[in-house]
Amino acid sequence: MFEILDYLGKFHPVIIHLPIGALYLTFCLVLLEKFFKNSYTIPIRFGLLFSFVFAVLACLLGYFHSLGGEYSEDILDKHMWLGISTAFSIAVLLWAYKNSNYQKYFVPLFVFAIILLSITGYYGGSITYGKDYLKIPEFNEEVKIVKLDSINLYTQVIHPILDSKCVKCHNQNKLKGGLILDSKNSILKGGESGEILIAFKPASSH
Structure with a gap:
C-alpha cells in the first residue's frame, strides 16, 4: 500500500x-x-x-x-x-x-x-x-589562481562543487537517501546505505 x-x-x-x-x-x-x-x-x-x-x-x-x-x-x-x-x-x-x-x-x-x-x-x-534557492548569484566574481599547497582542498574546492551540484537534494531539509552533503562531518557520516567516503580507501568509497 x-x-x-x-x-x-x-x-x-x-x-x-x-x-x-x-x-x-x-x-x-x-x-x-x-x-x-x-x-x-x-x-x-x-x-x-x-x-x-x-x-x-x-x-x-x-x-x-x-x-x-x-x-x-x-x-x-x-x-x-x-x-x-x-x-x-x-x-x-x-x-x-x-x-x-x-x-x-x-x-x-x-x-x-x-x-x-x-x-x-x-x-x-x-x-x-534548498533554502537559498532565491539567493541572487554573484556575477563577475574574480577568479583567483592559487597554488594547490596553499589552499584548504575541501573548503575551497570540494565544498563549492558539492554545494552547486549535490546539496539541493542532500541537505537538512531534503534528506534524499538519508544523505546530507552540506558539511564534512555529514559526508563522513554517510546515509541509509552506510558510509560513502572511507578515508584512504578510494576503492571502497562511492
Whole structure:
C-alpha cells in the first residue's frame, strides 16, 4: 500500500502547478472585471472551482509524497499547513464570490490568498532546491589562481562543487537517501546505505 501512495505522491509536483496557474489567471480576470467593468462571472467561478479541486488534490498527493520521510519535518509541516490553508482560502473565495453580501470582501480575500499561495510556493521551492534557492548569484566574481599547497582542498574546492551540484537534494531539509552533503562531518557520516567516503580507501568509497 505504501508503494502505491508513494508512487501517487510523485505526481504532486505536476498537479500543484495547475491550481497555481489557474488562481493567478483568475485573479487577473477579477482585476479586469473590477477596473474595466467587464463581466467574467462564469470564467471566474470556473477558475476558482478548478483551483480549489486541484489544490485539494495537490494537498492529498503532497501528503502521500511526504510519507517517504526524505524531508525535514519542520519545513515540510510549514509547507503542508500553508498548502491546506491556501486550499481553504480558495473555498472561501468561491463562497464569497457567489454570495452578493460578501462581494466587497472578495478582492481583499483574493489578495490574501495570492500572498498565502506565494509563501506556500516559497517553502515548496525550499524543500526542492534548498533554502537559498532565491539567493541572487554573484556575477563577475574574480577568479583567483592559487597554488594547490596553499589552499584548504575541501573548503575551497570540494565544498563549492558539492554545494552547486549535490546539496539541493542532500541537505537538512531534503534528506534524499538519508544523505546530507552540506558539511564534512555529514559526508563522513554517510546515509541509509552506510558510509560513502572511507578515508584512504578510494576503492571502497562511492
